[in-house]
Amino acid sequence: MSEQSASDRAALDGMKVPYHIGIIMDGNGRWAKERGLPRAMGHREGAEALKQVMEAAADFGVKELTIYAFSTENWSRPPQEVKHLMMLLDYFLERELRRFDEQGVQLRHIGRREGVEPKRLARIQEAVALTANNDRLILNVAFNYGGRAEIVDAIRAICKAGLSPDEIDEETISEHLYTYRSPDPELIVRTSGEFRLSNFLIWQASYAEVYITDVYWPDFGREGLLKAILAYNERERRYGGVTVES
Numbered sequence: 001m002s003e004q005s006a007s008d009r010a011a012l013d014g015m016k017v018p019y020h021i022g023i024i025m026d027g028n029g030r031w032a033k034e035r036g037l038p039r040a041m042g043h044r045e046g047a048e049a050l051k052q053v054m055e056a057a058a059d060f061g062v063k064e065l066t067i068y069a070f071s072t073e074n075w076s077r078p079p080q081e082v083k084h085l086m087m088l089l090d091y092f093l094e095r096e097l098r099r100f101d102e103q104g105v106q107l108r109h110i111g112r113r114e115g116v117e118p119k120r121l122a123r124i125q126e127a128v129a130l131t132a133n134n135d136r137l138i139l140n141v142a143f144n145y146g147g148r149a150e151i152v153d154a155i156r157a158i159c160k161a162g163l164s165p166d167e168i169d170e171e172t173i174s175e176h177l178y179t180y181r182s183p184d185p186e187l188i189v190r191t192s193g194e195f196r197l198s199n200f201l202i203w204q205a206s207y208a209e210v211y212i213t214d215v216y217w218p219d220f221g222r223e224g225l226l227k228a229i230l231a232y233n234e235r236e237r238r239y240g241g242v243t244v245e246s
Contacts, residue, residue, distance in 0.1 A: 005059055008226050012060060015233045018186040020064040021057065021225075022201050022208065025050065027192030027216030040084040045218035047088055051096070054105065056222035058137040060229060064182055065139050068200045072112065072146035086120065089143070093123045097130065104136025110178035111145035112153070140182065147202035150178050179204055187232045191217040191224070209235045 025046060032042030050067065057065050070085060077085075100107065107127050116124075124143070154176035158168060174180065184204045188197070193214040197205060211228045213220070 008056075008060065008222070011226060012229065015229065017061040017229060018232060019062070020066070020183055020185040020187075021062055021228075022066040022068075022185040022188045022205065023053070024068045024188070024190040024194075024198060024200055025217040025220075026190060026194055028218060030192060031216035031218045039081055042216075042218060043081075043085060043088055047092065049218050049221055052221045053225050054100075054137060054139060055103075056225045058103070058105075060225070062229075063138060064185075065137065066110070066179070066182070066185060066201065067139065067141060068145070068198070069141050069143045070111075070145070071142075071199060072144060072149055073199070075115070086117075090120065090123065093127050097127050100139075101131050101134065104134045105131060106134040106136075106138045107131045108138060108140045108181075109143060110140050110150075111143045112149060113144070116144055138182070140179065142200070145178070145200075147197070147199040151203055153178075173203070177203060184208065186237075187211060187228065189213070189225075189228050191215055191220050207237070209237065 028042035028046040029039045030042075031045065032039050054065065069089070074085070075082060097107075109124050109128055113121055151173070154173050157176045158172060163172065179201070182204075184206070185201065185208045188201065188205050188208045188210045190197075190210070190212050193212060195212055197210075201208075209232050211231050213224060213228070215224055
């Protein structure tokens with residue numbers, strides 16, 4: 001165990017570590033702009049930050065991460081930026097997949113398949129299949145994802161199943177979401193200081209604690225995740241109830 005790892009674990013001693021954390025990885029473009037670099041470089045550094053956060057999450061005892069990698073709205077970005085983001089995804093699937101598998105990371109794709117280039121979709125499915133039995137850390141990659149689209153797709157699936165209105169409750173909807181295998185996240189992290197969910201896990205995040213940091217995603221890293229978990233432990237989760245004082 002490294003000195004840094006031992007120090008971080010000591011800081012978390014006695015703390016409650018969220019089982020599932022959702023992350024809106026924001027600020028890559030602004031990080032690059034402030035340094036006079038192209039946006040593509042910000043995305044590349046953001047990908048490196050993700051590897052650090054994944055390793056830290058597993059080390060801290062987090063079991064699931066859901067990352068907002070590419071939204072359904074991101075297709076409207078400049079074509080060159082979209083092209084670079086797709087290339088970055090391809091790079092991860094080709095160059096990093098084996099390492100993720102060896103580290104016990106299970107990859108899952110949440111999002112629509114429609115609109116994704118067939119070869120890229122096939123690579124995603126291969127990565128999911130290869131890592132299906134890993135259990136050190138589950139990484140849900142929200143790619144071509146939108147929270148509203150997810151709910152629409154869930155309702156469509158329920159209708160196709162032929163359920164009557166009286167048979168539909170919150171559990172029914174949850175069971176038809178992309179994240180049907182995952183518990184709801186206890187903590188949602190957003191970097192870069194923006195105060196909105198941006199159509200991310202809008203059903204699942206109903207009672208999640210939200211942690212906002214001004215730090216841009218490329219600079220978030222291990223220290224940022226540790227601070228987020230420590231801040232989470234300062235919250236009192238009441239799920240709409242109240243604390244009764246003695």
